[in-house]
Amino acid sequence: MNYGTASRSTWFSLEELLVNEKAVLAKLSGPGSTLLMTKSKNRFKKLIEDASDYRPANVAEHPGWCGKSFVFGDGTIASPKNHDEKIIVAFEMNPKFALAGTLEAWLTGVGRVVANQPLPLVMLAYAFVPALLRFIPAGIFNPQIELVGEPETGKSTLAVLAASVWAGDPDSDTGGGETWNRTLGSLDPLKVSHSDMLLMLDEVNMAGGNAREQADLIRSATFRFASTGTRGRLAGPVMSSDVRMALLSTSNEALSQLVKASKTVVGAVSSRMVTINVSKASGFLDTVPDHYEDASEAAAELRKDCARNYAHPGRIFAARLVEAAAEDEDKLRRQIAKGMAAFLEQLRHRRGTDGTSERVKTVFTMIFAAGTLARRWGLLPEEWGGLTKSLLNVFDRMEGRSVTTGDTASSALERVKKYAREHGAAIVRVKTMSGPVSFKKFSGSPGYLLRRDGKMAVLIPSDRFQLEFVDHKAMMQELRRLGLAKTEGGKKPKLTVKTPSAICAEGRVYWILLGTD
Missing domain, CATH: 3.40.50 (Rossmann fold)
Known part of the structure; x- marks a missing residue:
């Protein structure tokens, strides 16, 4: 859209004409001028009608694309670099x-x-x-x-x-x-x-x-x-x-x-x-x-x-x-x-x-x-x-189909159980231990089994678990949501817990409940 107005070599933008017409009239007719009387309004219209030189511009009647530019809802404009496209924002701007x-x-x-x-x-x-x-x-x-x-x-x-x-x-x-x-x-x-x-x-x-x-x-x-x-x-x-x-x-x-x-x-x-x-x-x-x-x-x-x-x-x-x-x-x-x-x-x-x-x-x-x-x-x-x-x-x-999320959701517990079966006797039963082991021996173990409140749990050293399961975080989050994992609360919750003192004085473990067996 092209537009323009000129009078006595004075240029006015569309913003001035639409938004601040009193200021425009003051420039044209001096201080105190208004647009109340028909005579004043007609004179103002005549000035616009007589304009002969125009400056090209695009008028944005709403946000979004305007020419080659994009106008945001608050009136901000994104135009191509080295482009002099003139955009006139003619919609009500929204601060949100x-x-x-x-x-x-x-x-x-x-x-x-x-x-x-x-x-x-x-x-x-x-x-x-x-x-x-x-x-x-x-x-x-x-x-x-x-x-x-x-x-x-x-x-x-x-x-x-x-x-x-x-x-x-x-x-x-x-x-x-x-x-x-x-x-x-x-x-x-x-x-x-x-x-x-x-x-x-x-x-x-x-x-x-x-x-x-x-x-x-x-x-x-x-x-x-x-x-x-x-x-x-x-x-x-x-x-x-x-x-x-x-x-x-x-x-x-x-x-x-x-x-x-x-x-x-x-x-x-x-x-x-x-x-x-x-x-x-x-x-x-x-x-x-x-x-x-x-x-x-x-x-x-x-x-x-x-x-x-x-x-x-x-x-x-x-x-x-x-x-x-x-x-x-x-x-x-x-x-x-x-x-x-x-x-x-x-x-x-x-x-x-x-x-x-x-x-x-x-x-x-x-x-x-x-x-x-x-x-x-x-x-x-x-x-x-x-x-x-x-x-x-x-x-x-x-x-409405069952969601396939890889092996991190409902199969998380089965994967842990499979891990425990594969390592068999190498997973130590805590009740058979004569006392705590060194951190080196603890870290080298595939895990420990213990019973708490009638439920069997496997405790896997954190480094070992993370090495075994690349998606360990998603697995533990799912197990925790299902109530099958013991985790650490507080301001900065953790998916691991401190190793029980009966096993080792150091380190952290992933604690997963296997069931009542």
Whole structure:
């Protein structure tokens, strides 16, 4: 869009004309001038009408992509280097999109909880998807995911984590997200205000004043958010006709179950919404992260970190996209398409996925493409876990299949039992010992057996256990969650305990309960 105004060689930007018209008039007509009388208003309009020289600029009517630049919700602009593109921010800025804290603090705090946790890692990767939608092949709906689970499963905490990629608010329970407590008329403005970014809507049970209103709101929201268009209005400002965004919703029940409509409509809602169930047993974390007593403590600390540090990952991700697109947009598009195709191929060869909607598969391919770029740019560190493995884990969870987590989950106890059987008599029965052994002899032993409270336990020297099981941390976290491991509490919980004095005066052991035999 081109615009301009000039009078007596005086230039005025659109910001001045729209935001500070009194200041403009004062420059034109002197102190004390106002725009109250028709004569004054007409004179002001005439000055604009008579302008003959213009400066080119793009007007950002909403956040997101504008020309070659990306405009964030707080009005900050990321433009390509050595590019003089003028952007006029013409939307109401939202302070929740402003930066808080640092990226380093966000990575440290989030990493303590997210590392080796498939669902949180996938939701973080999903948060980067909306900025990519501009470069994804046409004909794909805006992605929508709902986290469904009973209260206290951590689904809202998980949503706040994803929202922190773009926004935050320390005074809000939803962080950088919003709630479902809204009207039909607010849907389009809300969608536009999160263009090319993630929109998180928490607690669908807050939608509508009754079941019918809730169903109407959910149905309308699902269809409106999926499309790039907005509803036209006879009055009021013109809304954008091309709005890309991604939705993340939380609910106790799947939205398709709350929509009171025909099977056809319910089916259409289901096809546009990827439903991921959050387990009641384990919540959004598969294992309890190190340094935390339980999942509740980990979730509480995660929320605190997201309230102190937010918006940096999205800011950096979009800025890197801006540079990549400016350098070679066709190359960027090919890279994204190649990543999506590669993951789709994995899904197609995965057993039991033939009946899965292609739209649902496409959402996962977009998450893979976005997560790959975010990892390349240091926003999803390698030590947080494998992206492909995590995506397949969550895909299986969504499909209702048993989740394959390698040998670290339910098989952990069987692996320890197998280890004990293989070493047989070399594992010392504590009741047969004449006294404590030296640290050297202790370290060289495969383990010790003892009975406590009617239960048999194997105690394996820490160095030996870690050497034997490369995924020892995940194994012990799972065993602890199942109540099959004795660990050390305190401010800095440990997965090992001090060696009982009857065995050795030094060292630490992994203490695993084998059963009552």
